Amino acid sequence: MFPSPRLSRRAFGMAALTAPLAVSFAGQARADGHAAPGDAAIYGASLGSYRITAIMDGVAPLGRGFFFGLPDEQINSVMEANGIGPDLLPAPVNAYLLQSGDRTILIDAGMGGLEMLGPGFGRLSAGLAAAGTSAEAVDTVVVTHLHPDHVGGLLAGGGAAFANAELVVAEAEATFWTDDAAMAAAPEAMQGLFQLAKAVMGAYAGRVTQVADGAEIAPGLTLSLSPGHTPGHSVVMIDGGDRQVMMVADTIHNAELHTALPNIGFGFDVDTGLAAQSRVALFDRLAADKTLIAGSHVHFPGFGRILRDGEVYRYVPATWA
Numbered sequence: 001m002f003p004s005p006r007l008s009r010r011a012f013g014m015a016a017l018t019a020p021l022a023v024s025f026a027g028q029a030r031a032d033g034h035a036a037p038g039d040a041a042i043y044g045a046s047l048g049s050y051r052i053t054a055i056m057d058g059v060a061p062l063g064r065g066f067f068f069g070l071p072d073e074q075i076n077s078v079m080e081a082n083g084i085g086p087d088l089l090p091a092p093v094n095a096y097l098l099q100s101g102d103r104t105i106l107i108d109a110g111m112g113g114l115e116m117l118g119p120g121f122g123r124l125s126a127g128l129a130a131a132g133t134s135a136e137a138v139d140t141v142v143v144t145h146l147h148p149d150h151v152g153g154l155l156a157g158g159g160a161a162f163a164n165a166e167l168v169v170a171e172a173e174a175t176f177w178t179d180d181a182a183m184a185a186a187p188e189a190m191q192g193l194f195q196l197a198k199a200v201m202g203a204y205a206g207r208v209t210q211v212a213d214g215a216e217i218a219p220g221l222t223l224s225l226s227p228g229h230t231p232g233h234s235v236v237m238i239d240g241g242d243r244q245v246m247m248v249a250d251t252i253h254n255a256e257l258h259t260a261l262p263n264i265g266f267g268f269d270v271d272t273g274l275a276a277q278s279r280v281a282l283f284d285r286l287a288a289d290k291t292l293i294a295g296s297h298v299h300f301p302g303f304g305r306i307l308r309d310g311e312v313y314r315y316v317p318a319t320w321a
C-alpha cells in the first residue's frame with residue numbers, strides 16, 4: 001500500500017556530517033545568553049473556542065546537508081537571498097497546546113529526553129506549566145507522525161509521560177512503523193526510528209486511537225493525511241470558530257527553503273517525491289485560502305501564511321494579540 005522506505009544512506013550520511021556542528025551550536029547558544037534548557041518558550045493566542053499556545057521544546061541544529069536533490073547553486077541562491085546559512089539552518093521543534101473549557105489537547109510532544117539532535121530539548125513540560133497546565137491534565141495527544149522530535153516527549157522513564165491522555169495517530173502512520181516487514185526492509189540508519197515508534201505505541205497500549213484520513217478527532221479538529229515525509233504524515237486543521245489554523249507539521253523544515261524550493265529533499269523523508277507532491281498540493285490550498293498555519297519547524301512561534309510567489313511560494317510570519 002505504501003512505497004517501501006527509500007531513506008537514502010546519502011541523506012543520512014550528510015545528516016551525520018552536521019552532527020559535530022550540532023554540539024558547537026548548542027554550546028554557542030548558551031554562551032550567547034540564550035534560554036537554557038528548562039526555560040519555557042511559549043506564545044499563546046485565541047482562536048475562539050480554543051486558546052492555542054505554541055510551545056518550543058528545543059532547537060534542532062539542522063545544517064545545509066539535510067537538504068538535497070536540487071542543484072547546489074539553486075539551494076545556495078535561495079539561502080543567500082534570505083540571509084540564511086551558509087551552513088546552519090537551526091529549526092525549532094514546536095508543539096501546539098489547545099485549551100478549551102473542557103479539553104486540553106496537545107499536538108505533538110517534542111523530543112523530550114532524546115539527544116538524537118543534540119542536547120537542550122525537553123522544554124515542553126516547562127512550557128505546559130507556563131501555559132497553566134501539566135502533562136497530567138492533557139486528555140488527548142495528537143501525533144502528526146512518529147518521528148523522535150514529535151514523540152520523544154511522550155516517554156518518561158520508559159513509560160508514558162502523559163498519564164491520562166488518549167493518543168491519536170493516523171492508521172497509516174501507526175501501521176508503517178509497527179510493521180516488522182517494513183522495519184526489516186528499512187536501512188540500518190532507520191532501525192532506531194522503528195524501535196522508538198514501537199516503544200511509544202507500547203507505552204500507550206490500550207489508549208491509542210488510530211484514525212483515517214479526514215477524521216474529526218476532537219471538536220473543530222480534523223486530521224488529514226499529507227504523506228511522504230512519513231507514510232502517514234498528517235496535518236491538523238484547527239477550527240476555533242473565530243479563526244482557523246492549519247498545523248502543517250513537517251511539511252516545512254525550513255520556511256524559506258521549503259517555500260522557494262518545494263521539491264527539495266529533506267534527509268529524514270521516507271519518500272521525498274511523495275513529500276514534495278503533498279507539500280505542493282497543501283501549499284496551493286493554503287495560498288488560495290490564505291489560511292493561517294502553524295508549523296513544527298517554522299520559526300518560533302511558527303504562525304504564518306503561505307503565499308504564492310510566481311511558480312513557487314513564500315512564507316510570511318503572522319502574529320496577533
Ligand SMILES: [Zn+2]
Nearest residue numbers: 147149250296
Ligand atoms: Zn519533525
